[in-house]
Amino acid sequence: MATFGYSLTPSSRIDLCKFNQEKWNRLVELESDVLKCMACGSCTASCTAGKFTRTSLRSAILYIQNGQEKQALELVQSCLLCGKCFMVCPRAINTRNLLLSINKIYSVK
């Protein structure tokens, strides 16, 4: 590819039309806990691997709701499944199950 002395920054535009209602319904069916999340960020703050990876369940849910599935998957696939976030969640969401379900449903193209 040619270079011209400057670079192209991909657009950060969120296209809400890309939100996949079908996949979301399947996720809610499997893990209704996803509806309980209030995006407090305790899961991300307490993440064992958080300093070394981009794991963030809070951001992943937000990305899914914005139709940005690829970005959401990048955030859940680095999870070590230690379960610490499950212990700190003020809404008692089964975060490990939710992470696995997100990976399962949104990995399918």
Place this chain on the structure above:
Amino acid sequence: MIYEGKQKIWSDYQKDIPDDHYFYVRSCIRQSFFPASEQVFLDITRNRLKKDFFETEHHTTCGGIAYHSDAIPQETAMTIIARQFALMNKYGYENYVCSCITSFGLYTETLETWREFPELEAKIKEKLWESCKLEFAKPKYLAHASDIIYKFRNQIAQQAKFKLINKKTGEPLRVVEHIGCHYAKMFPSKGFGGAEYPYVLAGMIEAWGGEVIDYPERRHCCGFGFRQYLVQSNRGYSLSNTHKKFESMEPFKPDMIITNCPGCPYFLDRWQYVISEMEGKTYGQDGHGIPVFTYEEVAGLVLGYDPWDLGLQVHQVSVEPLLDKMGIPYDPAKKYQGVNGKDLGRPELPSCPGL
């Protein structure tokens, strides 16, 4: 919805522009980017519409590029503009029409500034007298050249030899209209349809048979932005803007883009080449780019001008696929021939074959 209320709002964004007798000023960059557009405008208005459009070789740039790049102060730009008005007065005209959107924005800004601060107008009068020994009176009416074509769009449609219709399928061509930011975003009441619903190009497209595409980033800037482009290290901003627009319009499968600004067609056209070289991606159908036109070029095509007389050979994205769709005849052998058959040379082919 209260229908009368909508009608009132819409009427606030309409302009009643004079029919005839204009002092025409060219753009400083359009003649390089799109060399035939201004000549075609004058030919259409003078010879097809039988109107009085006067131009003089003594006018200069409006100073817009230097002003928006912070190279000259506003008072210098105002004095340049005052000199243009003095020329208009000298030749006996009261209606002023400019070819460039940046100029239109700057003239409007100047007139509005003088309306708000009359003492500044008095100061500029002094400056003009000191520098050029000239006096000026403000124009009675200021128009952009696209306003004129918009006003006479139905008369052009009546004389049309070709329509914005796919000759093979009989369906309207899908057209993206892109309006220069300085047309109505700064002073909404000065453009047809205001800043949110500018109708100047959409009206032409509808009158000539095409279908206007509404896409999410329709009102986004083309990315020119003066300092974004003029400094090489900043050009990524300009390119990313354009890229955002193309990503947004791509799903709507446009056949062509029409613009009314000097910078927009240039950047929407040239950045397609750069994106194809950097990313290996093209946005048109069948692996081609999307051809980009000025409104004068489209008016010329509709009226049956020879595509090569319209200067379409200097576009980055090939226009032939669109000419084929509209059923416009052209001689490929004459594409790179200038006046009296002079060879204009051949462009270096891009590595992305679709363009």
